Amino acid sequence: MADYLSKFWHTVPWASLGPFIGAIATVIAATLGALVVIWQNAKQARRATAQLRQTEAIKLKMRVYEEIVGLCRGAGDAEVDYSSYVSAFTTDLKLYRDMTGVGLNWNPPKGRLRTLQEKQEQFSSAVIAMIMLTERWGVLHPGLAMFRCAFNVAHHDALSAFGPYRDLAMRNMPLENPSIPQQPVLFPWALPNDETIQRIEVAANALTKAIGSFGGFIYDFQIDMQNLLLGELFEHQIAGREPLDPGVVVARLDDWAKLKDHFETNTPWGREKIEIEERVRKSYAPAK
Structure with a gap:
């Protein structure tokens, strides 16, 4: 076998095959070069696609965060307005008692039942908006x-x-005469x-304590x-609140x-929810 290969090697006209071999080498080199270019282009395309996806993800996170900030700001304002209005009535009552007690002429409290109810409705609307937000963007995090x-x-x-407070406020807040809207006059x-x-x-x-708990949860949420939407972008995390009251x-x-x-x-809402779900479940149970 070795003799055969040796004879074959010496009988091949290598000189005449030079151009053919050179052409094959050229084709191989060109093919390899093309494959390298295709591989580099594919790699660049994948990198560009990943970069585009990351850019679009950042844009989406920013849009979601802007929506969250807007709703949190509105909810926070509603919470503060409501709580302040409730607290102010008690303060006004004590101030009226003290000032008139020393013989000074003092205006009655500014609290009105209709305004109180409006503040309560605005607060409820803000809470519902936050609940709907968590449903709308639940994909962000479980x-x-x-x-x-x-x-x-x-x-x-x-x-x-609100129920017990409203009952007391209804009987003790000043009441304006609705027949004179241009210049409000109080009933006695x-x-x-x-x-x-x-x-x-x-x-x-x-x-106000119950209202304030919602304000605390808004802060926690923000x-x-x-941290969830912007932490990676800014490479920073913010610590949560640590109330003095354990x-x-x-x-x-x-x-x-x-x-x-x-x-x-472990909360009244949770226990009531369980009870309601149990009643509904029983209502759908087949009769025995």
């Missing part, structure tokens, strides 16, 4: 379901506290006694949304599953 529960809990507590009004003022203050404190619940994405379970099982 923990948004926890924030939805938190907002529902705060709304439930605020509605529960008398300052409630100290015991009633104390009851109003207790009810107001309970209501912190987590900054009994205050802080909503956090890093512990969302445990908090969601807490809201759904």
Whole structure:
């Protein structure tokens, strides 16, 4: 075999095959060069596609964050307006009592039942808007379901506290004569006694506490949304709030599953939700 290959090698006219071999080498080199160019172009295309996807993702995150900031700002304003109006009535009552007690002529409290109800409705609308936001952008993080529960809990507590406060405010807030809208005139009004003022203050404190819990959850939500949507872009994370009162619940994405379970099982809203679901489930059960 070795002799055969040796004879074959010496009998091949290599000189005459030189141009042919050169052409083949040229074709091979050109093919390899083309393949390298195609590979580089494909790599650049993949890199450009990834860069475009990342750019579009950043734009989307910014649009979502702008929407979140706008709704949080509106919800925060509604929360502060509502809470301030409730607190102001108690302050005005005490101030009227003290000033008239020393013989000074003092204006009655500025609180009005109709305005109170408007503040309450605006607050409820803001809470509902935040709940709908967590539903609309739930794809961002599974923990948004926890924030939805938190907002529902705060709304439930605020509605529960509003009833007793409204009943007291209805009987003790000055009432304007609706027949004279151009120049409001009050119906005869008398300052409630100290015991009633104390009851109003207790009810107001309970209501403002419930309203304030919603404000705390809004703050928690904004912190987590900054970290979730902007943290990678700015390479920075913001720490959540740490209330001095250990009994205050802080909503956090890093512990969302445990908090969601807490809201759904250990709060009046959660227990009421369980009861309603159980009644509905029984209503659909087949009759025995």
